[in-house]
Amino acid sequence: xxxxxxxxxxxxxxxxxxxxxxxxxxxxxxxxxxxxxxxxxxxxxxxxxxxxxxxxxxxxxxxxxxxxxxxxxxxxxxxxxxxxxxxxxxxxxxxxxxxxxxxxxxxxxxxxxxxxxxxxxxxxxxxxxxxxxxxxxxxxxxxxxxxxxxxxxxxxxxxx
Numbered sequence: 001x002x003x004x005x006x007x008x009x010x011x012x013x014x015x016x017x018x019x020x021x022x023x024x025x026x027x028x029x030x031x032x033x034x035x036x037x038x039x040x041x042x043x044x045x046x047x048x049x050x051x052x053x054x055x056x057x058x059x060x061x062x063x064x065x066x067x068x069x070x071x072x073x074x075x076x077x078x079x080x081x082x083x084x085x086x087x088x089x090x091x092x093x094x095x096x097x098x099x100x101x102x103x104x105x106x107x108x109x110x111x112x113x114x115x116x117x118x119x120x121x122x123x124x125x126x127x128x129x130x131x132x133x134x135x136x137x138x139x140x141x142x143x144x145x146x147x148x149x150x151x152x153x154x155x156x157x158x159x160x
Contacts, residue, residue: 078147
């Protein structure tokens with residue numbers, strides 16, 4: 001591949017107004033500071049999933065998506081998932097689609113998207129995604145540094 005770097009997008013997903021649903025945004029803010037000026041890596045915050053998330057991934061070689069997740073595990077637990085493993089749908093609209101479906105559709109339409117094996121979801125198990133508030137619950141708050149480390153480790157493992 002020469003000295004051309006892979007273009008990597010790190011997306012923190014969530015709502016800034018719903019306690020633990022904002023965890024991806026908090027992780028992205030810390031990563032934006034830590035990775036400022038790093039070639040080939042862009043860190044963004046976003047509030048939408050599905051088709052809008054797929055559009056955001058267009059043109060990147062790989063991506064790390066950080067989001068709250070609810071699986072029944074202990075709050076603050078970190079999950080490392082690939083698109084085919086994602087059990088939730090980040091969407092405010094019943095008319096939107098989940099990420100695997102959005103990626104498949106984008107590829108059928110010819111969008112240049114990262115391969116599924118180059119997309120990692122770092123899910124932080126949420127305790128409360130329904131209460132309005134700008135801070136995460138204590139267990140989820142405590143998981144933010146571990147989520148930041150998980151993303152940095154993923155970048156190192158994949159040679160970014």
